[in-house]
Amino acid sequence: MALTSEQLEIRAMAREFAAGEIRPHVEAWDAHRALPEAIFGKLAELGFLGLRAPEDHGGLELDLVTALLAVEALSWGDASVGLTAAIHNGPVTRALVAFGSPGQRDTWLPKLASGEAIGAFALSEEEAGSDPSALACAAHPSGDGWTLSGEKRWVTNGERAGLLLVFARTGEGRDGISAFLVDRSQPGIEVVGRERTLGLSASESITLRFQDLALSGDALLGAQGEGWKVASDALVVGRLMVAAQSLGVAEAAFEHSLRYAGEREQFGTPLSGFGAIQEKLAGMAQRIAQSRALLQQVAGEVESGELVQGGSFPRSLPARAAMSKVAASETAMWVADEAVQIFGGYGYMRDYPVEKLMRDAKGTEIYEGTNEVLRWLVARDAIREAGEG
Ligand SMILES: Cc1cc2nc3c(=O)[nH]c(=O)nc-3n(C[C@H](O)[C@H](O)[C@H](O)COP(=O)(O)OP(=O)(O)OC[C@H]3O[C@@H](n4cnc5c(N)ncnc54)[C@H](O)[C@@H]3O)c2cc1C
Numbered sequence: 443m444a445l446t447s448e449q450l451e452i453r454a455m456a457r458e459f460a461a462g463e464i465r466p467h468v469e470a471w472d473a474h475r476a477l478p479e480a481i482f483g484k485l486a487e488l489g490f491l492g493l494r495a496p497e498d499h500g501g502l503e504l505d506l507v508t509a510l511l512a513v514e515a516l517s518w519g520d521a522s523v524g525l526t527a528a529i530h531n532g533p534v535t536r537a538l539v540a541f542g543s544p545g546q547r548d549t550w551l552p553k554l555a556s557g558e559a560i561g562a563f564a565l566s567e568e569e570a571g572s573d574p575s576a577l578a579c580a581a582h583p584s585g586d587g588w589t590l591s592g593e594k595r596w597v598t599n600g601e602r603a604g605l606l607l608v609f610a611r612t613g614e615g616r617d618g619i620s621a622f623l624v625d626r627s628q629p630g631i632e633v634v635g636r637e638r639t640l641g642l643s644a645s646e647s648i649t650l651r652f653q654d655l656a657l658s659g660d661a662l663l664g665a666q667g668e669g670w671k672v673a674s675d676a677l678v679v680g681r682l683m684v685a686a687q688s689l690g691v692a693e694a695a696f697e698h699s700l701r702y703a704g705e706r707e708q709f710g711t712p713l714s715g716f717g718a719i720q721e722k723l724a725g726m727a728q729r730i731a732q733s734r735a736l737l738q739q740v741a742g743e744v745e746s747g748e749l750v751q752g753g754s755f756p757r758s759l760p761a762r763a764a765m766s767k768v769a770a771s772e773t774a775m776w777v778a779d780e781a782v783q784i785f786g787g788y789g790y791m792r793d794y795p796v797e798k799l800m801r802d803a804k805g806t807e808i809y810e811g812t813n814e815v816l817r818w819l820v821a822r823d824a825i826r827e828a829g830e831g
Pocket of ligand 1: 598
């Protein structure tokens, strides 16, 4: 798919930003397990926190393919920055744009686009990960509003967020789940803990507790009982954002490998002269290109609402997005693993960049739906399509 001049421009701008403002600090952020406040201001200044928000709400209103190119470039800089941007511009912004009332959109979209409020997506719980229909966090009607109680686990951006998109039980079963816009600054939201993660160390993975938190009636996003629909819709975009994040990690690992293989000599020749290393480099280039092509195709389908017809491929957008996330995250993990191998003993050391990329890549196979569960979704869709003839 040929990119337009605007898409190339945005990608170049994001790469330049990542090279100048992110990459020089990555090691320190990883070691300190935090992103500095200043980076959010800089991201907002260039519009990276309003990639998908409408222009009349202060956003760039980019088409999905372009927004994904920006997220990929930011993730090439650092996967923690990429994850923060992916959740914020992905499921949180998407849910507001698709399901928000005019008042909710007017309140929150300008804050998200300007970086005044960072968005977080709070679906998972201790006992409800791959099966969020088992969630227990509950909202009870109270006067004109609601009272929210329960815990959410692994909330990315959970501590610094200004807006939490929280999914809570308002009835039985899947139709008993509702989505709520929770102002993070209101009292009554307790940070129970922060996870120590394998990778993505600068990104926050937070457990939040709500204890009889009072919400206004206007906090309900979409209709009561529509939470499953809101989450499923938001996760289509969210999973494509994770795919873009994965490609940023893979691209970084590939570039480091190319450079190192050209510089490091053994047996009197650069590593890049060995067939075994060339095979790895070729595999990296091929898998990245394949995953990127699939991502851009599916993003185009989401944007236009038109699916590629024919063949026995899954034809629902959730399955297409799931397939793209699985492909890109496995590319990231495989490429990062090969990069560590190409670096040899140095690859295993913290002093070189590729071990971090391998740690970061692993997360993409797990969040926003594990790859096992997403494969299940893809297979169910394909089987249904085949059955329908
Ligand atoms: C870094 C990080 C950031 C995260 N950020 C967020 C966030 O911002 N918001 C949020 O809501 N959540 C977030 N999560 C949570 C994440 O989405 C869950 O961890 C994930 O959905 C898996 O749930 P679980 O950990 O409970 O694993 P489980 O559901 O217990 O699964 C354990 C294993 O069993 C497999 N499995 C489960 N069911 C099936 C099945 N039907 N078929 C085959 N295999 C199956 C899984 O694939 C996995 O391998 C984050 C997680 C991480 C690691």
